Amino acid sequence: MSKSKSKSTPMTSSAAARIQSAQAAKTGGKTPKGSFAARAQKSAAKHAGKTTTKK
Template sequence: MSKAKPMSPKAAARIQAAGAAKTGGQTAKGGFVARAQRAAAKGSNPFSAKK
């Protein structure tokens, strides 16, 4: 099995665009789109705490 890659902001934006197009612009709080955005923000911040 391959090692997981961090979520990039570009990938998160693509996911958000696809999700918004499917639901008429609405995204659920805490849904997959929100989690993707959070992961991208956490992964792209060089000052975030790594666990």
Template sequence: MTKGKTPMNKAAASRIQSATAKNTGGKVSKGSFAAKAQSAAAKNAAKPAK
């Protein structure tokens, strides 16, 4: 069974960014997966609900 895509939300992006920061001494690099997740969450939050 496959699931449909779930859009990135702020809570998930926050967890990803937190885990990345813990593993890299508090730094989240520009262009990293964590940064991209945060950007996607912001874009999804700005979209009108269907």
């Protein structure tokens, strides 16, 4: 996994939910531990409550 210093958009809850939903549809309702969907959900939770304002 690359740790670039470029500006990126933080993962949102709704984006993580879409990713997790797509993964669950492919895997019979399960989201494997450590999968991209699980990492997306973790990232969304980490960024929850933080506001992003552009100056």
